[in-house]
Amino acid sequence: MIRIHVILWLCSFFVWHLLFVSSFCALVFPYGPLSLFIHWILWKLIWSLTICSLFSASLTTPAEIPRNFVPPHDFVEKNSRRLLxxxxxxxxxxxxxxxxxxxxxxSGMTKAPNFCYICRLIKPDRAHHCRKCERCVLRMDHHCPVLGECIHMHNHKFFMLFLLWASMLCLFAVLTVSPTVIFRMLALYRHSNLARMIPTILVTSGTVNALVCGIALLCFLRELTIALLRNETTLEGIALHNYGERDAFDDGIAHFDLGSKFANFISIFGPDPYFWLLPLPSTYGSGCEFQYYIKYSTVADEEQKACTQQQNNGEGEE
Known part of the structure; x- marks a missing residue:
């Protein structure tokens, strides 16, 4: 189901495309027909990749959590006192x-997997409950207000491609148009002409808009790329920032880094480089099970210290 957010963004893309391209191509473009045709083809190609990436990110819904993660319906009621x-x-x-x-x-400390009391299921590793979507999402990165959808295991690539191609679209427009806009603005400063002023103002406003949006999109893409190369989601990065290296898992502090930036990259973009820049599905994995390694075990260290202290106390009493 296409959300209203996507329709609104699609309409804004079409309006910007219509005003900006038509004004530039019809009234401002300073070169010959062949150059205009080449620019138009490149623009259409990048614009199409942007729109396809937007649709792919929006239409790829989170995978269902397998039934074996869902206890029986009356499980919570029967075990309400010792649920964990x-x-x-x-x-x-x-x-x-x-x-x-x-x-x-x-009754004290216990060891149990993450349990969602709303969905009444055991959450797989890296899954989170999204209050906006009202469901648990596998490998949730964040909830995107632009799409009105969660960024998760199987649309993470599409979302990053949307940021990439949208920023390239903006920068392509800025680089193509800026010399002409500057020239025409100087000409208007010397000789005012209403017939030239209106298209120049339209193209100039579109160029400024493209520059601001392009920079913002590239900054966001940079943050997501850095996290991806660590195999870390946005939510995991926030948790690490808020809680530091403290970890409540039984086996210590785990990182999902696969050992190299390339391995982390292909875990989302897939092993085939021909699909990396195309909004086609290439992410492998179910989203329920991930490889991880233990950086160090605070739990084991604490238990070792406790055992050592008990031994020392025993020797002192003797």
Whole structure:
């Protein structure tokens, strides 16, 4: 289902395209027909890739969380007093590929996987509940207000391509138009002409708009690219910034870095370079299970310190 956000953005793209391109090509372009045709083809190509990436990012909905992550309907009611312990037992019985988190309960500390009390399911690693979409999303990066949709495992590539091609579209317009705009503005300064002033103002405003949007999109794309090369989502980056290296998982602090920037990149863009710049599906993986390595284990360190202290106390008493 296409959300109203996408329709509005698509309309804005068409309006900007109509005003900017028609004014520039028909009234301002200073070169010959062949050069105009080449510029028009390049513009249409980049514009088409931008629109296709936008549609792909919007129409690729999050994959359903497998049924074996969903306990029976009356599971919560039956185990309301010791729910986390029951969740842990269920996850072990189902052999779910999830990490166990150290959690505080009324009866003390326990170890259990993340459980969504709203969707009533065990959340796979890197999954989060989106309050806007009212569902749990596999490998959720963030909720995009532009698309009105979550950026997740299987549309992350399309969203980054949308940022890339949209920024390239803006910069292509700026680089192509700026020399002509500057020349015409100087000419208007010397000799005012209403017939030239209106298209020049339209193209100038479009150029400024393209410059601002292009810079903003490139900055956002840069942040997402840096995170992708670490195999880190936006939400994971925020959690790391807020909580530092503290980690509540039983096995210590985990990073999903696959060992190289290239391996992290192809985990989303796929191994085939022919598809990297095209809005075609190439992401592999179900989004339910991820490789990770333990940087260091704070839990193991604490337990080792406790054992050492007990041994020292025992030797002192002797």
């Amino acid at each position: 312990d029951a969740v842990a037992a269920w996850a072990r019985n189902q052999n779910l590929p999830v990490r166990f988190r150290r959690m505080a309960t009324e």
